[in-house]
Amino acid sequence: MASLSHPLKPRFLSTPKPKLQTNKCPTKVRMSFQESGPSIAVVGVTGAVGQEFLSVLSDRDFPYRSLKLLASKRSARKSISFQDRTFTVQELTADSFDDVDIALFSAGGSISKQFGPIAADKGAIVVDNSSAFRMVDGVPLVIPEVNPEAMAGIKIGNKKGALIANPNCSTIICLMAATPLHRHAKVTRMVVSTYQAASGAGAAAMHELELQTRE
16 A cells, blocks of 8 residues: 555644735725715714714725714814814704714713704704614614614605614614524514623723723
């Protein structure tokens, strides 16, 4: 029997993988800024969720022609960098939503209740991250991957504003998995326990956790 000229060597999980040669690619060209895109306002931009809004907009290259960063009077005039541009945070007022197509809200329920309807009356589509409108009749409660049909008739550019609520963060994650199962075999009861991160209480809680961890 002929022997193998290169005997096999066992490979273990700890065996280092050879480094792949990577080609240097030019810096990605951002296509988000478009004259034909919608105008966007982010309410509560200096908070943890507000910063995540910006991160998702950037990751998805979401098109926009203008971007308003809105927060409380205390946070106004701060500078925030977004896609190689510097924006100045503006104080949230009733006049903040003139010529705004999409308003992303995450500044607490009281702020949403006060300014959400104002923005909608001025023609903006308001996507609210608080609990302010979740149980309000006539306001669609939406997870886009689950029930996008709830937003039927809501369109950008027709100057007809609207309020859209989204469920609690743990509910969204749970239903992303449970909905396909429910469609095939009806789910009649669920018991859900959540162990939520400090980030759920906002930037201040995250800062407190960091300080306590250091101590």
